[in-house]
Amino acid sequence: MNILIVRTSSMGDLIHTYPALTDFARHFPDARVSWLAEEGFARIAALHPVVDAVIPVAWRRWRKSLLSPATWREIGACKRALSDPRFDLVVDLQGLVKSAIPARWAKSPLAGYDADSIREPLASRFYDKRYPVSRQLSAVERNRQLLGRVFGYTPQGAPVFGIEAGDRLAWLPETCYAVLLHATSRDSKEWAEENWVSLAKSLAGQKGWISVLPWGNAVEKTRAERLAAQIPGAIAAPKLNLTEAAALLGHARAVIGVDTGLTHLANALDVPLVGIYTDTDPSLTGVVESPRAKNLGGPGARPTPDEVWAALIALEGTA
Numbered sequence: 001m002n003i004l005i006v007r008t009s010s011m012g013d014l015i016h017t018y019p020a021l022t023d024f025a026r027h028f029p030d031a032r033v034s035w036l037a038e039e040g041f042a043r044i045a046a047l048h049p050v051v052d053a054v055i056p057v058a059w060r061r062w063r064k065s066l067l068s069p070a071t072w073r074e075i076g077a078c079k080r081a082l083s084d085p086r087f088d089l090v091v092d093l094q095g096l097v098k099s100a101i102p103a104r105w106a107k108s109p110l111a112g113y114d115a116d117s118i119r120e121p122l123a124s125r126f127y128d129k130r131y132p133v134s135r136q137l138s139a140v141e142r143n144r145q146l147l148g149r150v151f152g153y154t155p156q157g158a159p160v161f162g163i164e165a166g167d168r169l170a171w172l173p174e175t176c177y178a179v180l181l182h183a184t185s186r187d188s189k190e191w192a193e194e195n196w197v198s199l200a201k202s203l204a205g206q207k208g209w210i211s212v213l214p215w216g217n218a219v220e221k222t223r224a225e226r227l228a229a230q231i232p233g234a235i236a237a238p239k240l241n242l243t244e245a246a247a248l249l250g251h252a253r254a255v256i257g258v259d260t261g262l263t264h265l266a267n268a269l270d271v272p273l274v275g276i277y278t279d280t281d282p283s284l285t286g287v288v289e290s291p292r293a294k295n296l297g298g299p300g301a302r303p304t305p306d307e308v309w310a311a312l313i314a315l316e317g318t319a
Contacts (some may be wrong), residue, residue, distance in 0.1 A: 056130020
């Protein structure tokens with residue numbers, strides 16, 4: 001069996017797809033799985049061991065230059081990559097028009113959510129087969145349920161992300177560290193800087209752990225450096241690609257993060273994790289809770305440093 005999974009963006013959404021692929025591989029261990037993903041997230045798609053090939057799409061870049069011949073050459077190349085060889089089945093796990101259109105380029109039978117199960121009902125008109133999945137389920141469970149219904153099995157047990165970290169990064173000191181994921185896509189999702197400083201001082205003083213602060217752009221780098229200057233022993237990380245970020249997270253003693261893709265990546269790597277939510281509902285898009293992972297907060301409910309600290313030391317393996 002040769003199938004194509006469509007989930008183009010964003011990072012957290014791709015990571016929420018991993019457990020569905022793990023389930024699928026248990027039932028169809030000999031299947032070949034390809035993944036259509038936005039070019040900036042191709043490394044995230046490739047992290048799952050079930051994935052044999054990643055086909056990049058570049059909607060975010062193409063839409064800015066639709067009059068350019070180079071853009072249309074790239075679109076043509078993407079269409080050819082999707083249609084040869086033909087897939088036995090294509091599954092659109094994203095449920096948006098922007099994912100359904102390139103899914104159709106594969107010229108293979110296409111399955112997805114029914115109109116009542118997605119935010120953009122128009123997308124379901126592109127599908128040959130449509131399946132109902134409750135919108136009240138978490139993103140992880142929605143992906144698991146859809147893929148199970150498409151291929152005729154019922155997902156069982158807790159979600160298993162199925163990925164591993166690479167080797168420990170050479171620039172890290174030989175000591176225990178926590179990763180503080182302070183950067184996110186919207187100001188409303190941020191946690192106050194004084195909260196990060198307070199928490200990190202507790203990590204240093206009571207655990208003896210250093211804090212490592214990654215960043216993704218110039219503004220985030222400046223904040224990481226500003227925070228690190230106020231925290232004993234803290235390190236503002238160098239620029240990291242996604243593979244290096246996975247290695248950093250996977251070898252941490254703990255990760256504390258706001259609502260951002262790297263927080264979900266830490267969840268997938270099964271490290272002790274506290275997710276901090278200030279503007280989004282963790283019951284729908286939060287980390288998958290377990291003895292090693294906990295969500296705090298929600299819209300209008302910003303956790304305090306004491307609450308985050310209490311959750312962290314309660315996690316299995318961190319006390």
